[in-house]
Amino acid sequence: MLFDSTVRRELARTFGATLVVILTIVLTMFLIRTIGQAASGVVAPQDVVLLLGYVALGHLPTMLTLSLFVAIVITLGRMYRDSEMVIWFAGGVGLARFVRPVLRTSWPVLLVIAALLLFVWPWGNRNSLELRQRYEQRSDLSRVTPGVFQTSSDGSRVFFIERDKREGADARNVFIVAQTAETEAVTSARSGRLEREGSDRFLVLERGQRNDVDLKTGEKALSSFETYRVLVDEKRARDAERQPPKAMDTLDLLNDPTRQNQxxxxxxxxxxxxxxxxxxxxxxxAAANPRRASNWNLLLALLGFVVYFNLINLSQAWVASGRVGMGAALAGVHGTAFAVALALLWWRDHAAVFSWGRRRGARA
Incomplete structure (x- = not known):
């Protein structure tokens, strides 16, 4: 039918353009944030692109939903402003008739959103969490960027390395400042390496000196060494079973119905x-006044999207805290939204038919 094909073609074209714009903006924001995390030592610099991909996949359902929503508002709003809606209404096509071509255009996108939410979202979060944990569990010496002063994970030591080799296992010109509540030690060495003995890891420094200062008495002690070994404290690997709910598969969440999982x-x-x-x-x-060249309908629609999306996040917090059950939250938030959507369609449809009938009666 000409009506369906016209609406579907224009809606698909607008959806593609909107998705490109939203993806560009959101990916740029995520890239800046990820680079900032790499600069502050939260993630490994070589994992920035991979981490950006995981983050983008995790937020792709929201971007697809927003793009589809904006495309519908823009497409139908343009038809209102160009008085095409008046022609369709005069031909007996109500606003509810637009639901069919919109659904026929949108169902592939809805399937992609479902696959991303149920399968890709936990997979991406799990891999992203593994990258962060793997970097956090590295030794302090391995995390130091050559030529940059960097603080250890517990904040008690500051490292500087002029040049490292073999993926950070060995280092040259090592400079370490370690401070406790009572002492401060400055250690420098020509070279350093990491050695593992059982479950312990030691930092072995060669050909250097150590300057100890007692912060209470002010006494100083200077010593030289050929070899100096110090135990390096590391975070133990977290138990895989303690992964957050967002990193768990949907089937695992269903099999373990805790509050956080629900x-x-x-x-x-x-x-x-x-x-x-x-x-x-x-x-x-999407309704707009053809006599006013404005986009207030789009701004109102975006405000509605923001409110609805925040309600979804709020319902998650309510269920996780035990205030309401999962079924009640889904029925309350989304049932209300569905009822509002149907009421809005009925009101727009009958208002358009009534307005057109009143105009015909006035002319007669």
Missing amino acids: GELAWRFGLLTGAGNMLLLGIGL
């Missing part, structure tokens, strides 16, 4: 349900 399930299923409700809300919120 909160995560409420968020995943809620965002998927919200994507469907956004289609109906977009059709109802």
Whole structure:
């Protein structure tokens, strides 16, 4: 049918352009944040691109939902401003008739959103968490960037390395400042390396000197050494079973219905349900006055999206804290949104039909 093909073609074209714009903006923001984390020592610099990919995949369902919602509002809003809606309404096509072409265009996107939320989201979070933990569990010497003063993980030591070799296992011109509540020690060495004995790891320094200062009495002690060994404290690997709910598979969350897991399930299923409700809300919120060249309908629609998305996050917190059950949260938030969308469609549809009928009666 000409009506369906026209709406679907324009909606698909607008969705593609909107998605490109949103992806560009969001990925740029994530890239800046990830580079900042790498500069501050939170993540490894060589993992920036990989971590950015995981983060982008995790937020892709939200970006797809927003792009689809904005595309519907822009497409139908343009039809309102160009008076195309008046022609369709005069031909007996109500606003509810637009639901069919919108759904036929959007169902592949909804399937992608479902796959991303149920499968890709936990996989990306799990891999991202592993990258961060792997970098945090490295020794203090391995985390130092050559030519940069860097603080240890517990904040008690400052390291400086002129040049390192073999992936940070060996180092040259090592400078270490260690401070406790009573003493301060400055150690310098020509070279250093890491050695493991059983479950302990030692930092072995060669050909250097150590200057100890008693902060209470002011006494100083200077000593030289050919070899100096010090135990390096490291964080133990976290138990894999203690991974956060966002990194757990959907089936595992269903098999272990704790409050936190149900909160995560409420968020995943809620965002998927919200994507469907956004289609109906977009059709109802797209109405615009053809006599006013403004985009207030788009601003109002974006405000509605922000409120709805925050309610989804709030429902997750409610379920995780035990205030409401998962079923009640899903029914309350998304059932209300669905009812509002249907009421908005009914009001827009009947208002348009009534307005057109009143104009015909006045002319007669």
